[in-house]
Amino acid sequence: MNYETTIDADSALALEPLPTSEKRSTRRKWIIGVGAALALGLAWWLMHDSGASDAVAKPQDQVVTVIVPGKATIVGTITASGTLAARREMPVGVAGEGGQVVQVLVDAGDWVRAGQVLAVIDRSVQTQQIASQSANIAVADADARLAQANLDRALKLVEKGFISKADIDRLTATRDAAVARVRVARAGLGELGARAARLNIVAPAAGLVLTRAVEPGQVVGAGSGVLFSLARDGQLEMQARLSEADIGRLAVGNSAEVTPVGTTRVFTGQIWQLSPTIDQQSREGIARIALNYDAALRPGGFASATLRSGTITAPQLPESAIMSDDKGSFVYIVGDDKKAQRRDVKTGEVSASGIAVVQGLSGNERIVLRAGGFLNAGDRVQPVVAQPAASQPAASK
Known part of the structure; x- marks a missing residue:
């Protein structure tokens, strides 16, 4: 039995197989679309999973720089100011009944020997x-x-x-x-x-003439006062004024460096006497520093001094590591549990190398070097050990 089937042009085209190039293009588009969908899904999952993890994880530990200072030998220094003077000043006046001065034989700045005639009275x-x-x-x-x-x-x-x-x-x-x-x-x-x-006005001992207050023709007597002032053997000193606390840290024999005002020269001397009393008004005492004669040292002039007050062995920290509040000075120490711990300390000598800690530290602790102001006791931290600065003294454990 024969049947006749009628097929239109569009249906014929639909039933007709696609070319090979068009098949490949369609497959590529499908693969790209599936990949993009998978990437978006993975990103969404990671975002939501990370947020959930943060909700249950601990806060990130703060990274802090720590230092183990050890112990160093620190030379104590005290800065003071004062005046230059003769170590043993000898005032010379009229010993006899006096009279008219006929001759003056020396002037200020001259060196004289014991018994030398300084002036002659008629x-x-x-x-x-x-x-x-x-x-x-x-x-x-x-x-x-x-x-x-x-x-x-x-x-x-x-x-x-x-x-x-x-x-x-x-x-x-x-x-x-x-x-x-x-x-x-x-x-x-x-x-x-x-x-x-x-009637001869003579030098009682050898020394340097500091002042002359007499001229020929002047009538002098027992009430004329000091006519000459001498520094015995030319020895000079600086009279450094110090607070009660500072003078208590010094001892006779400590060295000192003296710099007169108006010059950069530094003169080395030693403390030969400490004032046995304290001025009731200024609450200061005087440390007398012996100096050898030099033309640049002029009695009556002003000078500054750096005095050595002995040595101590103690940890030394930068200023950034030491904080203070109403309870006093303290530092933060990082323990084995990586938690910041407050440690009260007592500071001592302050120098360009740092601040000496005379009480509260052994020198083997890990001390927060910086960022201590942002810490609280008990905070967890991530310590990073810093090497001591080259300018600091070598620490000895």
């Missing part, structure tokens, strides 16, 4: 007195010789019975009185000579 009157007394000695000496001669003659006559024993006693007494008058006259001459010698 002695014309004293010269005449000495001459008169010398004549009195001659008269007394002549009287003594005459009395002795009379006694000698009488002793020869007494043997013959011409002179009595009483006459001999009288002549002996006359001779003794004449000899005594000679001694009195000579003592008087010595006194006048000593008085005249005191």
Whole structure:
């Protein structure tokens, strides 16, 4: 049986197989679409899974820099200011009755020896007195010789019975009185000579003339005050003013470096005396620093000093590691549990190398170097150990 089937053009085209190139293009598009859908799904899952994990995970630990300082030998220093002066100043004035100055032989800045004449006072009157007394000695000496001669003659006559024993006693007494008058006259001459010698103003010891307050023609006396001021042996000193706490840290023999105002030169000296008392008004004491003579050191000038107050062995930390509050100074220490712990400390010497911790640390702790202001006791941290700065002293455990 024959059937006739009618097929239109569109149906014929639909039933007709696709070309090979079009098949490949369609497959590629399908694969790309599936891949994109899988990527979007994975991203969505990761986003939601991460959020869920954060909801149950612990907060991230703060990273902090820590340092193990060890212990170092620290030289204590104290800075002070004060004035320069003669270590032993000798004021020189009129020792005798005074008079008019006729000659001044030295000036400020001169070196003199012990007993050297500094100035001469007119002695014309004293010269005449000495001459008169010398004549009195001659008269007394002549009287003594005459009395002795009379006694000698009488002793020869007494043997013959011409002179009595009483006459001999009288002549002996006359001779003794004449000899005594000679001694009195000579003592008087010595006194006048000593008085005249005191008209010379002399140096009591060797040293450097600091000031001169007398000129030729000036009339001076016992009330004229200081005419010359000398530094014994040229020794100088700095009188450093210190607080009660600082002076208690020093000892005689400690070294010091002195820098006078107006110069960059540094002079090395030693403390030779510490004030036994404290000024009630300023609450300060004086450390006297012995210095050798130098023309750049001028008594009366101002100077600054750096004094060595001994050494201590202690941990030394940068300023950033030490904090303070109303309870005092403290640091944060990171323990084995990686938690920040507060440790109260007592600080000491402050220098360019850091701050010495004299109490509270052994030096083996891990101390938060920076960012301590953002920590609280008990916070978990991630410590990162920093190497000590090259400028810090080598730590010794």
